[in-house]
Amino acid sequence: MATPNQAYRTLDAAGVRAYVANLAHLAERLGGTPATWQVREVSDGNLNMVFLAEGPAGGVCLKQALPHVRVDPSWKMPLDRTFFEAAYLREVFPHVPNLTTECLHFDPEQFILVVESLSGHKVLRTALMQGPVNPDIATRIGQFVARSTFATSLLAEPFEKVMNRRICFARNQTLTRITVDLILTDPYIPHPRNHWAEPELTPVVNALRANAPLRTRVDALRLHFLSNPQALLHGDLHTGSIMTTEDDTRVIDGEFATYGPIGFDAGLFIANVILSLFSSPSGQNSSLHINMINNFWQEFEKTFLTLWEAQNPPQDPATHYYSTALGPISQTHKQAFLNSILQDTIGFCGTEIVRRIIGYAHVADFSALPTPTHRAARKKAALQFATACLSPQTPIFSIQDFLDLLLKN
Amino acid sequence: MATPNQAYRTLDAAGVRAYVANLAHLAERLGGTPATWQVREVSDGNLNMVFLAEGPAGGVCLKQALPHVRVDPSWKMPLDRTFFEAAYLREVFPHVPNLTTECLHFDPEQFILVVESLSGHKVLRTALMQGPVNPDIATRIGQFVARSTFATSLLAEPFEKVMNRRICFARNQTLTRITVDLILTDPYIPHPRNHWAEPELTPVVNALRANAPLRTRVDALRLHFLSNPQALLHGDLHTGSIMTTEDDTRVIDGEFATYGPIGFDAGLFIANVILSLFSSPSGQNSSLHINMINNFWQEFEKTFLTLWEAQNPPQDPATHYYSTALGPISQTHKQAFLNSILQDTIGFCGTEIVRRIIGYAHVADFSALPTPTHRAARKKAALQFATACLSPQTPIFSIQDFLDLLLKN
Numbered sequence: 107m108a109t110p111n112q113a114y115r116t117l118d119a120a121g122v123r124a125y126v127a128n129l130a131h132l133a134e135r136l137g138g139t140p141a142t143w144q145v146r147e148v149s150d151g152n153l154n155m156v157f158l159a160e161g162p163a164g165g166v167c168l169k170q171a172l173p174h175v176r177v178d179p180s181w182k183m184p185l186d187r188t189f190f191e192a193a194y195l196r197e198v199f200p201h202v203p204n205l206t207t208e209c210l211h212f213d214p215e216q217f218i219l220v221v222e223s224l225s226g227h228k229v230l231r232t233a234l235m236q237g238p239v240n241p242d243i244a245t246r247i248g249q250f251v252a253r254s255t256f257a258t259s260l261l262a263e264p265f266e267k268v269m270n271r272r273i274c275f276a277r278n279q280t281l282t283r284i285t286v287d288l289i290l291t292d293p294y295i296p297h298p299r300n301h302w303a304e305p306e307l308t309p310v311v312n313a314l315r316a317n318a319p320l321r322t323r324v325d326a327l328r329l330h331f332l333s334n335p336q337a338l339l340h341g342d343l344h345t346g347s348i349m350t351t352e353d354d355t356r357v358i359d360g361e362f363a364t365y366g367p368i369g370f371d372a373g374l375f376i377a378n379v380i381l382s383l384f385s386s387p388s389g390q391n392s393s394l395h396i397n398m399i400n401n402f403w404q405e406f407e408k409t410f411l412t413l414w415e416a417q418n419p420p421q422d423p424a425t426h427y428y429s430t431a432l433g434p435i436s437q438t439h440k441q442a443f444l445n446s447i448l449q450d451t452i453g454f455c456g457t458e459i460v461r462r463i464i465g466y467a468h469v470a471d472f473s474a475l476p477t478p479t480h481r482a483a484r485k486k487a488a489l490q491f492a493t494a495c496l497s498p499q500t501p502i503f504s505i506q507d508f509l510d511l512l513l514k515n
Numbered sequence: 516m517a518t519p520n521q522a523y524r525t526l527d528a529a530g531v532r533a534y535v536a537n538l539a540h541l542a543e544r545l546g547g548t549p550a551t552w553q554v555r556e557v558s559d560g561n562l563n564m565v566f567l568a569e570g571p572a573g574g575v576c577l578k579q580a581l582p583h584v585r586v587d588p589s590w591k592m593p594l595d596r597t598f599f600e601a602a603y604l605r606e607v608f609p610h611v612p613n614l615t616t617e618c619l620h621f622d623p624e625q626f627i628l629v630v631e632s633l634s635g636h637k638v639l640r641t642a643l644m645q646g647p648v649n650p651d652i653a654t655r656i657g658q659f660v661a662r663s664t665f666a667t668s669l670l671a672e673p674f675e676k677v678m679n680r681r682i683c684f685a686r687n688q689t690l691t692r693i694t695v696d697l698i699l700t701d702p703y704i705p706h707p708r709n710h711w712a713e714p715e716l717t718p719v720v721n722a723l724r725a726n727a728p729l730r731t732r733v734d735a736l737r738l739h740f741l742s743n744p745q746a747l748l749h750g751d752l753h754t755g756s757i758m759t760t761e762d763d764t765r766v767i768d769g770e771f772a773t774y775g776p777i778g779f780d781a782g783l784f785i786a787n788v789i790l791s792l793f794s795s796p797s798g799q800n801s802s803l804h805i806n807m808i809n810n811f812w813q814e815f816e817k818t819f820l821t822l823w824e825a826q827n828p829p830q831d832p833a834t835h836y837y838s839t840a841l842g843p844i845s846q847t848h849k850q851a852f853l854n855s856i857l858q859d860t861i862g863f864c865g866t867e868i869v870r871r872i873i874g875y876a877h878v879a880d881f882s883a884l885p886t887p888t889h890r891a892a893r894k895k896a897a898l899q900f901a902t903a904c905l906s907p908q909t910p911i912f913s914i915q916d917f918l919d920l921l922l923k924n
Binding site for chain 2: 269273279321322325438442
C-alpha cells in the first residue's frame with residue numbers, strides 16, 4: 107500500500123504549470139510559454155485532483171491521487187490507484203485508441219497521470235441531463251467494452267500473458283474493496299454509508315433487504331465478481347466516466363481496473379443509462395434510452411463475435427490459447443459464453459441501480475426532477491426494476507427480453 | 516523463469532548426506548552420525564529427483580527439481596516448480612496436517628524441498644494394483660480436498676488474502692501449461708506426444724475427436740480451468756500423488772499447485788480410481804471402487820458444507836468476505852455452488868481418463884491385465900465412459916447418477 111513519500115506534494119495551479127513546463131514532450135504539446143498557459147482545477151469525481159493545462163497548441167489533463175477520498179479527507183486511500191489507471195490505459199489504448207485517452211506520462215512518485223485533454227467534450231451524465239444525445243454514443247461504448255475485454259481475455263491471448271496481467275491488477279485491492287463494499291454489499295444491510303432523502307423509499311429498501319432470493323443472487327454476484335477474471339475491466343463504467351461530443355466519445359477514469367466478469371462493465375453502463383431514463387420527465391426520451399441500450403448491446407455482441415471469429419485459425423499455434431484449438435470454436439460455445447455475459451450484465455446492472463439510489467454514492471440524474479414526490483416515485487420505480495433484474499425468477503434470455511421488462515416498469 | 520545458477524548442483528547420494536548433515540534440525544531428526552544414515556534414490560515421477568535419508572531416529576525425503584523433465588532430458592523445465600510445491604505445502608498444511616507432509620526445509624538456490632519421510636506408506640496406485648485397499652483412504656482424500664480448497668477460497672477469507680495467494684501461484688505457469696496441453700488439449704488433436712499401443716483404440720480415438728459437442732465441452736473446460744480461480748488446487752491429484760497405509764494417508768507432489776476450479780482436484784482423483792476399476796480383472800473390486808468414489812464425494816461435500824456453516828456468523832466483520840454477509844448464506848446458494856463443483860468434477864474426470872489412455876503420460880494400472888486384447892477392451896470401455904462424462908447430453912445431477920452411469924459401463 108503506497109503512502110506519501112518525501113517527493114509527494116499535492117498539486118495546485120502553480121505546481122501544475124511548473125510540472126508541465128519541466129516535461130519537454132508535454133510542454134511542446136501545449137506550445138507557447140508556461141506563463142501563457144491556462145491552468146484550471148476541474149476535480150469532479152470523489153477521489154482525485156484533476157487539472158487542465160492549456161496552451162496555444164493544445165492541452166493536457168493531469169490527475170493526481172490524494173492520500174484520502176477527495177470528498178472525505180478522513181477516509182484514507184492509497185496513492186497507487188493512479189498506477190492502475192495508467193496501467194489500464196497502457197493495456198487497452200492500443201485496442202481502443204479512439205475511444206479512450208492516451209497515457210502521456212505517469213509519475214510513480216507523485217502519482218500523477220497525464221492524458222490527452224478533451225476539448226469540447228461533456229460528461230455523458232451531464233449531457234443526458236441536458237437533453238437528447240446521439241444514441242451512437244452507446245454504440246461506441248459497446249465497441250469499447252468488446253475490444254478492451256476481448257483483447258485482454260483468454261480468447262485472444264496465451265494464458266501466460268493473461269495471468270501476468272492478472273498478477274498486476276490483482277494488487278488493485280483498495281479500489282476493488284470499494285466495489286465489493288459499496289456496490290455489492292452495503293446497500294443490502296444497514297450500514298452508515300447508505301442514505302436516501304425520500305422517506306417513501308424506506309419500505310422499498312426494507313422489502314429489498316427482506317427478499318431472500320435477491321440476497322442470494324447478490325451473494326452469488328459478489329462471489330462471481332471476485333472469482334471470474336474473464337477480462338481486464340474498466341471497473342467503473344458509469345456515464346460519469348464517459349466524455350463525449352456528438353461524434354467523439356472517450357472512456358476515462360480507469361483506476362478501478364481489475365480482472366473480472368465482462369458483464370460487470372456492461373452492467374454498469376446499462377444501469378446508468380437506465381438511471382437517466384428513470385430520472386427523465388415521464389415518458390420523455392424513453393425511446394432514446396432504449397435505443398442506447400440496444401445499440402450498446404448489439405455492437406458489443408457483434409464486435410466481440412467478430413474478434414473471436416478472427417482468432418480462427420489461431421495465429422500463433424505455439425503458445426496461443428487456441429494453439430491447440432480442437433477446431434473452429436463452435437457456435438454453441440460462443441453463444442453460451444455471450445449468454446453468460448448477458449446474465450452477468452443484468453445482475454450487475456441491478457446492483458448498480460440499487461447502490462446509486464440507496465448506497466453511498468448517488469447520481470445527479472434525479473435532481474433534474476421537479477419535486478421530492480417526483481423523485482421518490484421515479485426512484486421507487488427504478489428500485490423495482492432493479493429488483494426484477496436481481497430476481498432469479500425473471501426470465502431474460504435476450505436483450506429484447508430485458509428491454510421489454512424495462513418498458514413495463 | 517528460473518535457470519540453474521552457480522550454486523545449483525544435481526544431488527546424488529553423497530550430496531544428500533552432506534546436505535542433510537549441514538542442517539541441524541534435519542540431522543537431529545535422523546539421529547546418529549551421517550556415516551550411519553541410509554540414503555536411497557527413489558525418483559519415480561516424471562519430473563524430479565527424490566531421495567530418502569534415514570537414520571536411527573527418523574527419516575526425511577528430499578526432492579530436487581531438475582532443469583529438464585527427468586524422463587526426457589530434451590524437455591527443458593524451470594527449476595522453480597519446487598518453490599510452488601513448498602508454497603503449496605505451507606498454505607495447506609495447517610488445514611490438513613495429517614493428510615499431507617510438512618515442509619521441513621526449502622532451498623531456493625538448489626531447489627530442494629525437504630519433507631517428512633513416510634515409512635511403510637505405499638503409492639495408492641500401486642496398492643490398488645496389488646489388491647483391495649481400505650476404502651476409507653478415499654474418505655481421507657475427500658477431507659483433504661474439502662479442507663485445502665475451502666481454506667484457500669473466498670468463502671473462508673477476505674478477498675485480499677485470496678488475491679495475494681493467486682498472485683503467487685499465477686506464476687506457476689510452466690506446470691499450468693503442462694496441464695493445459697497434456698490434459699485439456701493434446702489428446703483431442705493429432706499431436707506427437709499422444710500414443711497408444713492398441714490398434715483397436717484408433718477408431719475410438721477418431722470418434723472422440725470427431726465428436727463436436729465433446730470438443731466444445733473440452734474447450735469450455737479448458738477455459739473454465741483458466742478462468743475460475745475458486746481455490747488453491749493441488750493440481751495433480753492422481754493416485755500416484757497419494758501415499759498410504761491402512762490407516763494413514765498423505766497427499767504429496769503439490770508442484771502443479773494453482774488457483775482453479777475445485778472440481779479439477781476432485782475430478783482427477785475420481786478419474787484415477789476409475790482407471791483402477793477399468794483395469795482390474797472384470798467385475799472384481801468394482802464395489803470397492805464404487806465405495807471409494809462415494810466415500811470421497813460424501814466426505815468432501817459434508818466437510819465442505821460444515822466448514823461453510825462455521826463461517827456463519829462471520830468472525831471478522833471488518834474485512835471478511837462475509838463481513839457484510841447479507842445474512843446466513845442460503846441453502847440455494849450452497850447447493851448451487853456444490854452442484855457446479857460436481858459438474859466440473861465430472862468434466863475434468865472425463866479429460867483425465869482420456870489423457871491417461873491416449874495422451875503423453877499413461878498409468879501403470881492397465882499393465883495388470885493379462886493380454887493386449889484385455890487391455891484394449893478395458894481401455895475402450897474406459898474411453899466410452901469418459902465420452903459420456905464429456906457429453907453435454909448425459910444427465911448427471913448427483914454422485915449417485917454418476918455411479919449409476921459408471922456401473923452401466
